[in-house]
Amino acid sequence: MTYYGSKELAASFRTVRNNTLTIAQEIPEDKYSFSAAPGCRTVAQTLVHIAVVWRLQNKIHITDHVSDLANFDFFGFLGPQLAEEQVPRTKQQIIDLLKSEGDKAEAMLAGMSEALLGETVSYPPGMTPPTKSRFEMVMAIKEHEMHHRGQLMVAERMLGIKPHLTRHMEERIAAMQAAAGKA
Numbered sequence: 547m548t549y550y551g552s553k554e555l556a557a558s559f560r561t562v563r564n565n566t567l568t569i570a571q572e573i574p575e576d577k578y579s580f581s582a583a584p585g586c587r588t589v590a591q592t593l594v595h596i597a598v599v600w601r602l603q604n605k606i607h608i609t610d611h612v613s614d615l616a617n618f619d620f621f622g623f624l625g626p627q628l629a630e631e632q633v634p635r636t637k638q639q640i641i642d643l644l645k646s647e648g649d650k651a652e653a654m655l656a657g658m659s660e661a662l663l664g665e666t667v668s669y670p671p672g673m674t675p676p677t678k679s680r681f682e683m684v685m686a687i688k689e690h691e692m693h694h695r696g697q698l699m700v701a702e703r704m705l706g707i708k709p710h711l712t713r714h715m716e717e718r719i720a721a722m723q724a725a726a727g728k729a
Contacts, residue, residue, distance in 0.1 A: 552663060555681075556656035559688045563648040566596055566691060568710050569698050570644060575637035577705050582697070589701055590640060591631040596694050597643045598627050600651040600687045606667070607680050608654060614668040651687060658684065 570593050573580075578590040587595060605623060606612045635643070663681040699709040 551660055552656050552658040555658075555684065555688075556652045559655055559691075560648070560652050562688050562691050562695070563644065563652070565711065566593070566695050566698070567641065567644055567648075569695065569702065570637070570641050572707060572710060573698075573702060573705065578637055578640070580701060580705060582701050582704060586697075587631065589698065590635065590637075592694050592698055592701075593640045593644060594631045594633070594635065595628075596691050597640070597647040598630050599690060600647065600654075601627060603684050603687055604651075604654050607658070607662070607684060612667065613665070616668065616670045655684060655687070 573589055578593075579588050581588045602620075602623060606615070606618065612618055658680070663679065663684070665680050666677045667680060667683060668677050669675070699711070702709050
């Protein structure tokens, strides 16, 4: 019996994407060109990257059903995805892209059978580990987004914006302290 399958993965991904959308909405459009340091993606580029990079997992697991990555053309696939980060977009276009691509990623995750999630994929020689389950690989969609969302939260701080997750935690702590003082 499994306790965490495709439906839970999809729901968890949706939570992550909704938090990313909140950040995208809170950063003013005139700050979308902000980059935390030379060589780093801008806010806009990071958000577009988050929106489209899930397509790699879709290509591997659904479209091509690859079981051995030794001959998979990562750079051939990722090149056009990375080029999308350079396309000028308005804030609303980026938010719309995050929503539409998020819906597609969520549907892909929700539709993966337990059998499919349990399959293993071989990595190119020399990589560690030599194999991973498809479940572990598609978990990377959410983990990768959380990594970049952390970068966006630092960018928010640098722009003078307190991230919404921080504000919510502070509100919960204040409510707990107030309740404790009344007890």
